[in-house]
Amino acid sequence: MPAYHSQFNDKTEYRTIGNMVILPIKTKDRGPAPPAPPNEDDIIDEALDLFRANCFFRNFEIKGNADRVLIYLILFISDCLNQLVKNPTRKEASKLLTTRALDSFALPGDPTFPLNALYAAPSDRSDATLLRQYLTQARQELANRLIDRVYVVDNKPSKWWMCFQKRKFMNKSL
Structure with a gap:
């Protein structure tokens, strides 16, 4: 059975940096993402919906640039679940994950980025800033x-989510 892929792979109207596409997001946080229609799923909804099914796969055939964003977000979900291992309260978990989201991280092309074989580096410094x-x-x-x-x-965190925290999608982690 093949892994589930992004529904945004056929969309060509969005900007691409390296080989990651800047997809719309339904958010109130400031950033370069275009706003998504409120009644449709965005890439975040898709990553959360597909996480539990896709985390069982060790191989993932990339069918488009949106799949690269999906892979990155699935790996970030795994990282977040690992932060919640000690069963913090909802408020503590919110602080932990917000801090984790704002921590510095490696971009494609950096030596510490775990998936450099699958991702192209941004072409220049301004593209790298926009991608970050x-x-x-x-x-x-x-x-x-x-x-x-x-x-x-x-x-307390749901056991139906926490049981997936030990799984490594594609045997990788951020």
């Missing part, structure tokens, strides 16, 4: 929405 801003905005929004999904019922 976009990924920071996406990470912030993903952390906010992940908290809402993991802490549904009470002040």
Whole structure:
């Protein structure tokens, strides 16, 4: 059975940096992402919906530049779930994940970026800055929405999300 791919792979109207596409996001955080229509799913919704199914795959065939964004966001979800291992309260988890989203991180082309074989480096410094801003905005929004999904019922993380924290999508981590 093949992995699930992004529905945004056929969209060509969005800007591409390296080989990652700047997709629209439904967010209130400032950043370069174009606003997404409020009644449609965006790449963050797609990453959260496909995370549990895709995290079982060790191989992932990239069918478009939106798949590269999806891979990055799935790896970030795994990283966030690893931050929640000690079962913090919802408020503590929100602080942890917001801090993690705003931490400095490696971009494609940097020696410490784990997936340099799959990603092209930004062509110049301004593109690298724009990509960093976009990924920071996406990470912030993903952390906010992940908290809402993991802490549904009470002040403890859902075991149905936390059971996936040990899984490594493509045997990689950020």
